Amino acid sequence: xxxxxxxxxxxxxxxxxxxxxxxxxxxxxxxxxxxxxxxxxxxxxxxxxxxxxxxxxxxxxxxxxxxxxxxxxxxxxxxxxxxxxxxxxxxxxxxxxxxxxxxxxxxxxxxxxxxxxxxxxxxxxxxxxxxxxxxxxxxxxxxxxxxxxxxxxxxxxxxxxxxxxxxxxxxxxxxxxxxxxxxxxxxxxxxxxxxxxxxxxxxxxxxxxxxxxxxxxxxxxxxxxxxxxxxxxxxxxxxxxxxxxxxxxxxxxxxxxxxxxxxxxxxxxxxxxxxxxxxxxxxxxxxxxxxxxxxxxxxxxxxxxxxxxxxxxxxxxxxxxxxxxxxxxxxxxxxxxxxxxxxxxxxxxxxxxxxxxxxxxxxxxxxxxxxxxxxxxxxxxxxxxxxxxxxxxxxxxxxxxxxxxxxxxxxxxxxxxxxxxxxxxxxxxxxxxxxxxxxxxxxxxxxxxxxxxxxxxxx
Numbered sequence: 001x002x003x004x005x006x007x008x009x010x011x012x013x014x015x016x017x018x019x020x021x022x023x024x025x026x027x028x029x030x031x032x033x034x035x036x037x038x039x040x041x042x043x044x045x046x047x048x049x050x051x052x053x054x055x056x057x058x059x060x061x062x063x064x065x066x067x068x069x070x071x072x073x074x075x076x077x078x079x080x081x082x083x084x085x086x087x088x089x090x091x092x093x094x095x096x097x098x099x100x101x102x103x104x105x106x107x108x109x110x111x112x113x114x115x116x117x118x119x120x121x122x123x124x125x126x127x128x129x130x131x132x133x134x135x136x137x138x139x140x141x142x143x144x145x146x147x148x149x150x151x152x153x154x155x156x157x158x159x160x161x162x163x164x165x166x167x168x169x170x171x172x173x174x175x176x177x178x179x180x181x182x183x184x185x186x187x188x189x190x191x192x193x194x195x196x197x198x199x200x201x202x203x204x205x206x207x208x209x210x211x212x213x214x215x216x217x218x219x220x221x222x223x224x225x226x227x228x229x230x231x232x233x234x235x236x237x238x239x240x241x242x243x244x245x246x247x248x249x250x251x252x253x254x255x256x257x258x259x260x261x262x263x264x265x266x267x268x269x270x271x272x273x274x275x276x277x278x279x280x281x282x283x284x285x286x287x288x289x290x291x292x293x294x295x296x297x298x299x300x301x302x303x304x305x306x307x308x309x310x311x312x313x314x315x316x317x318x319x320x321x322x323x324x325x326x327x328x329x330x331x332x333x334x335x336x337x338x339x340x341x342x343x344x345x346x347x348x349x350x351x352x353x354x355x356x357x358x359x360x361x362x363x364x365x366x367x368x369x370x371x372x373x374x375x376x377x378x379x380x381x382x383x384x385x386x387x388x389x390x391x392x393x394x395x396x397x398x399x400x401x402x403x404x405x406x407x408x409x410x411x412x413x414x415x416x417x418x419x420x421x422x423x424x425x426x427x428x429x430x431x432x433x434x435x436x437x438x439x440x441x442x443x444x445x446x447x448x449x450x451x452x453x454x455x456x457x458x459x
Contacts, residue, residue, distance in 0.1 A: 013042070020044050023051070029073075034058050046070035057081045057101070069093035080104050080124070092116035103127050103147070115139035126150050126170070138162035149173055149193075161185035172196050172216070184208035195219055195239070207231035218242050218262065230254035241265050241285070253277035264288050264308070276300035287311050287331070299323035310334050310354070322346040333357050333377070345369030356380045356399065363388045363405075379403065379420065390414070400424055408433070421456075429456045 016038060023031050030053040033041075039060045046067025048054075053076040061082040069090025076099040084105040092113025099122045107128040115136025123140065126149040133148075138159025145168040153174040161182025169186070172195035179194075184205025191214045199220040207228025214237045222243040230251025237260040245266040253274025260283040268289040276297025283306040291312040299320025306329040314335040322343025328351045337358040345366035353370065356379040363384050367376065368391045377399040378384060385404035393413045399420040400408075406425035410416065416433055434457035 013038075017042055017044060020048065023048055029053065031055070041065055041068075043067045049073065052076065054078070064088055064091070066090045072096060075099070077101070087111055087114070089113045095119060098122070100124070110134055110137070112136045118142060121145070123147070133157055133160075135159045141165060144168065146170070156180055156183070158182045164188065167191070169193070179203055179206070181205045187211060190214065192216070202226055202229070204228045210234060213237070215239070225249055225252070227251050233257060236260070238262070248272055248275070250274045256280060259283070261285070271295055271298070273297045279303060282306065284308070294318055294321070296320045302326065305329065307331070317341060317344070319343045325349060328352070330354070340364045340366050342366060348372060351375065353377070360384055368392060385425075426456065431457065433457075 016033060016036065019033060020042060024047055027050055029050055031048065031051060032055045034055055035058050037060055039062060041056065041061060041064060043065040045065065049070055050073060051071050052073055054071065054074060055078045057078045057080040059082050061079065061084055063084065064079065064087060066088040068088065071094060074094050074097055077094065077097060078101040080101045081104040084107060087107065087110065089111045092111065095116055095118065097117050097120055100117065100120055101124040103124045103126040105128050107130060109130065110133065112134045114134060118139055118141065120140050120143055122145040123143060124147040126147045128151050130151040130153060132153065133156065135157045137157060141162055141164065143163050143166055146166060147170045149170050150173045153176055155176065156179065158180045160180065164185055165188055166186050167188055168191045169189060170193045172193045174197050176194065176197040176199060178199060179202065181203045184203060187208055187210065189209050189212055192212060193216040195216045196219040199217065199222055201222065202225065204226045207226060210231055210233065212232050212235055215235055216239040218239040218241040220243050222245060224245065225248065227249045230249060233254055233256065235255050235258055238258055239262040241262045241264040243266050245268060247268065248271065250272045252272060256277055257280055258278050259280055261281055262285045264285045265288040268291060270291065271294065273295045275295060279300055279302065281301050281304055284304060285308040287308045287310045289312050291314060293314065294317065296318045298318060302323055303326055304324050305326050307327060308331040310331045311334040314337060316337065317340060319341040322341065325346055326349055327347050328349055330350060331354040333354045334357040338361055344364065348369065348371055350370045350373050352375040353373060354377045356377045358381055360381040361383045371392060372394060373392050374394055375397040376395060379399045379401035381403055387407040387409065388405050389409045391411060393411045394415060396415050397418045398416060401420045401422045404425055406427065408426060408430065410430055410432055412432055414432055416437060419433065419437060
């Protein structure tokens, strides 16, 4: 067995040497050595001085020979998905590199010579074990895209601010506790992802990043946003969910180009009235906060299609919510709502409505005005009782679990396919439902689905 392994390794080594020799003889400018399971790269690789593209990803390389530095014409180098723990300092000789991918290795540091790669435009060093970046990293002033995700970075060098041409920067899943004020020099940034770090605050200079369009700073420890955050007026997508925000600055209302906003899992008790200036919002998630009311200006968000405000402390909805006539999805579950304003019936484009776990005193008659509704969940509202009449013929999914409803009346052309009637007082179901239903959830008192159908559908 051992001899077989040695023979295979020798054959593989010979194969790689032949590939290198052929590339030299044919004066190739591109070479792919991928999925070969090689543990080392022959030093002869340094003879291919005409190479412009070298791809050796998905092998088992534990080191790169210093001769790699001879490839002065290289423009693209991919050594991702290997087992590299270090890089030779000679990698700094590859001054014509424009694209470099060394992701998915075991690198703990980068040599200071890395800063010589001044022509780099795209660099991916994600999925390593980097704890710091050398200050020379700031010499990579031509970078357009930088990916440093899934490392162990605790801080960034001040020189990061020298990368003034960056348009895309992904640093999620690190251990960053703060950003240097020089970070505000990255004024060409359009996409920034710092998701899942340990940031406790943002420097006021963060407000200089006025070209940002997509920003993800979710899953950090932010307790507040600087007033200058309102300068990011080109933002279209913003995720600040899973932080510790207790309030939003009034200047937040300046983010008038926002289309998607996620502020879930914070500690917000109120929204500033300026929130109503975000008139381009199409999707908003402010679930899992401590909101007790919504400002009447909330009704200005007339382009909203998806609204999630579940798990707050709302006791009522402002009548202006009726202005959100483009809403297709609304989740207000797990609040303290007792009724809906009559203007709620204006939301005729709603497709999905989730209002379970509230304190509704009766079935909201306004629901019957929602002519396009397909899914309705009013479960766990114990005060809803008696007869419920549904006039909506498009309704497909209905959940009335844990209510005191004892009679259900549906239109003859109903399209119900799913119904949850567990823990209700229903003694029978209309034949109009029984003929069409595909799935029901029933009380455990029924031994089988067939038994339930027999007892509820033959009354």
